[in-house]
Amino acid sequence: MDDARLAPEHALIGRLRRNVVKDVAPHRSSFSPEFLTTLVQTAVVHLRDELLRADAGAPVVVDSYYYKLLAKCRLAGAGRSPLLDWWRTFPRPSRVVYLDAPPEATWRRCREGADLNVLEHYGPRPDWDGFRRYQGDLAKVMRDEVHGLPVTVVEGAVGPEAAAEAVREVLVREFRR
Template sequence: MVAPGDRGRFMVLTGIDGSGKSSLLSLIAIASLTTAGWRDLRHHELPAVMAPDEPTLIKNSMSSLPRAMFIGGHIVAQYEHLVRPQLELGVDVLLDSYWYKVMAKEHILGTSHPILADLCGALPVPDAVILLEVDPRVAYLRKRDSLTSYECMGTTDMKGFIRFQGRLRDRLEEELAGHPALYRVDADRDLRSVLRSATDVVQQCAPTSARMPEQLV
């Protein structure tokens, strides 16, 4: 049994679409750290709808309350299956976005239901949040061949993407303004530089974790 003081640290990595979250989560390598995203729910014995291939299509087929319950259940499942068990084992967790980005998007689109805001407000607060700061125009160059309707406003093209991501960036700033441990990383740079900066921040947030130098040479 892990002593309370040995509980792992819960960290969240977030940012607009195209900020590099998925790439960083696949590359960052620190001892006593697990990285996770919603697709990892597929490794657990859960209904397939908890990690569908096209979650946006499912959301868009629902009215307001079922949509909120679907999103809320998805977020709770991430915490209960990907985060909490690891923390209780003393392992640090870096989770992709948690509820921050999806809640910001729902607000922008006008589809947010009060029950979803209540649920998110009741969930555990991460020990630290790492915000990847990137210009929407830079993000577009990374995402232009794989844009989705949940990343754009109006049309799935450069104009629609940049418009939506600019609003998403502002909304994330609002959501995270009161967090007690918010760290910012300049993600406009090349992936190698961003990886080094993000790794340094994670180690600052969870100082007991040890760097694996061979991953950063």
Template sequence: MSKNEFWVLLGPDYSGKSSVLTRISETAPALQPVSCDDALIAPEHASYLERRDALLAFAREGNQRQFQEAGISLLRLTAQCLLEQISDVSASGRIPVVDSYYYKVLSKAQLLGTVDQNTLGWLASFPQPTGLLYLDVSPETAWQRCSEGSDLNQAEHYGTAPSKDAFLRFQKDLRHRLKANIAHVPAIDIAPASGIDVLVDVVVDLITQQRKRDAYHQAS
């Protein structure tokens, strides 16, 4: 494995990233998912979850200024937690496959107005991935996957109350923002597949084949 090698799996909300990463953790021992989701975060970083929940509660209960402060803090907290987990996995000899990296939380912060120039400058110093796999889903399909709004959180739609229109508009804008924030990264688009096993096979195969090509070029 090359020094600082890591891959990113990115996509809009409800694109299937967490399901793919969970299955990778079960079936691909050379790869190690890195995530801040409750079910996938490394146990030694579980304190992140309490700090995240405290920031979300602070944002919900406060005024607009508190919402913005909480958003900036959450962006920084998530990015740092992911970076530390990437380092831990790399030190173990496995290949990190990162859930969204900082790109998604940054994109949402930009849409919700909870990012500042200092944070943007800080994120610009972060290492960039070896490669990025973009798992797409249409906003309409995502709406169906979230039980037509019953499973939404406040960072998945515009406004304070979820509605189909607020969700679809946010998800469309999120897709555009994600693409803008990864324009500098070598990315491969993955078309929606008929099942999670197919997606997992595609992701693992793409990483494996690209690593072989990179190794060949480095040796020649």
């Protein structure tokens, strides 16, 4: 949910996302995992609605779709939530391009934890061990969620430009048909 790409009438989605990260996630002991998931759901339903409004048959590229949000909610403790089951009924992608960036590369890209939010690491503050463990668990849960879908893995340690070009190549190959 990139604020720069949200239409002005959808600014609420960005504010909710920021407030979940700032006001709810850091105080998870004060809120249930279902409360966190309910707030995150606004972004998930927004993504679904945007897909449903897209031109039928036109390829649509969505960064993470609901899979990363679903995985983060599961890691926050909402494993058996009916909300997550509902998300899984949303339109499924015809192709998943999975950017497989090792934690070492993403740790450098996030300025060794300086750019992380609390839903991207374990522990009260970002450190290498909490980040590495969380990212490993997140990758496993995301792979579980896309199991059964056609997945193309793109190496993410090559740098942003090379990774973007690899994703473009997959899209051209897949949607040329």
